[in-house]
Amino acid sequence: MENKPIVQIKNLKKQIGKTTIIHGISLDLHPGEVFGFLGPNGAGKTTTIRMLVGLMKSTEGEVIINGYSIQKDFERAISHVGGIIENPEMYKFLSGYDNLIHYARMIPKISKEKIEEIIKLVGLEKRIHEKVKTYSLGMRQRLGLAQALLHSPSLLILDEPTNGLDPAGIREIRTYIRKIAKEQNITVFVSSHLLSEMQLMCDRIGIINHGKLISVQKVHDMLNQNQKLTVHFHVTPLKKAFATVKKNFPNVEMRDGKLLLIIEQKEIPTITKFLVEHDFEVFGITQESKTLEEKFMEMTAGDLHA
Numbered sequence: 001m002e003n004k005p006i007v008q009i010k011n012l013k014k015q016i017g018k019t020t021i022i023h024g025i026s027l028d029l030h031p032g033e034v035f036g037f038l039g040p041n042g043a044g045k046t047t048t049i050r051m052l053v054g055l056m057k058s059t060e061g062e063v064i065i066n067g068y069s070i071q072k073d074f075e076r077a078i079s080h081v082g083g084i085i086e087n088p089e090m091y092k093f094l095s096g097y098d099n100l101i102h103y104a105r106m107i108p109k110i111s112k113e114k115i116e117e118i119i120k121l122v123g124l125e126k127r128i129h130e131k132v133k134t135y136s137l138g139m140r141q142r143l144g145l146a147q148a149l150l151h152s153p154s155l156l157i158l159d160e161p162t163n164g165l166d167p168a169g170i171r172e173i174r175t176y177i178r179k180i181a182k183e184q185n186i187t188v189f190v191s192s193h194l195l196s197e198m199q200l201m202c203d204r205i206g207i208i209n210h211g212k213l214i215s216v217q218k219v220h221d222m223l224n225q226n227q228k229l230t231v232h233f234h235v236t237p238l239k240k241a242f243a244t245v246k247k248n249f250p251n252v253e254m255r256d257g258k259l260l261l262i263i264e265q266k267e268i269p270t271i272t273k274f275l276v277e278h279d280f281e282v283f284g285i286t287q288e289s290k291t292l293e294e295k296f297m298e299m300t301a302g303d304l305h306a
């Protein structure tokens with residue numbers, strides 16, 4: 001991405017006692033992107049986020065937000081950040097609207113129109129005058145988003161925003177997060193331990209495991225990688241077919257009464273044609289591909305909890 005980063009994380013480290021929890025994370029975040037911070041429980045997501053927003057001191061490294069260092073120029077750097085780190089505090093017996101007005105008092109020069117615009121942005125216009133205690137958890141989270149947007153941040157940091165939500169609530173939050181990023185050109189940094197959720201919400205995903213950022217990829221690229229498939233050919237006579245195929249495709253194996261090849265999808269017709277041309281009878285072709293979830297399980301040594 002050629003646009004100037006909103007956030008620069010430079011070699012961020014955290015040591016507690018003799019234990020290093022975060023091992024030098026470096027990352028740039030760009031305007032309007034939704035960046036997913038994915039990792040199993042205990043990987044270091046919350047610790048990193050706490051350092052990003054200055055709630056915890058880093059042992060080494062620097063975080064620059066909109067050109068200001070969180071470490072050296074906290075007030076100015078944090079003025080560009082909105083976030084939900086823990087469950088947002090709301091007054092349950094007040095309406096959603098009155099809650100927002102309450103928080104808006106702390107923000108200089110905020111107009112009623114701006115508040116209305118934010119309410120629409122998070123899709124709460126129909127229920128905003130009802131008491132928060134009547135809201136679903138998803139609606140409360142959206143009110144939390146609205147609260148975080150009041151001071152027009154350029155970066156929104158959300159720690160596991162879908163925790164505890166049902167599938168409909170998760171879909172809602174996902175939709176609004178994407179909308180906020182695109183319509184307001186706000187960068188959203190969102191953590192989760194669920195790949196399936198991140199895949200649908202984010203433009204890029206960074207995977208953290210044992211305090212290290214082990215991969216950063218665009219979701220689009222992840223989904224479009226040339227994937228190798230394991231393909232089984234049910235063919236007779238098997239042994240003769242194996243010997244013949246092996247001459248041209250040395251990687252072939254015999255397993256469970258079938259030929260097994262690890263190939264790209266586009267090679268399936270080539271091999272099928274080869275078998276038919278050599279007078280073998282093909283009874284079936286089946287393929288298995290690794291899901292992204294399985295790949296991530298491998299990357300995080302199986303401790304990415306679903």
Ligand SMILES: Nc1ncnc2c1ncn2[C@@H]1O[C@H](COP(=O)(O)OP(=O)(O)OP(=O)(O)O)[C@@H](O)[C@H]1O
Nearest residue numbers: 016019021039040041042043044045046047048193
């Ligand atoms: N104050 C502390 N002292 C010692 N170890 C700590 C401290 N805080 C966190 N840790 C350890 O650092 C690691 C990272 O914790 P962190 O809470 O950042 O993980 P996480 O990715 O947010 O996990 P979760 O998804 O469970 O919230 C964990 O192994 C945790 O036990």
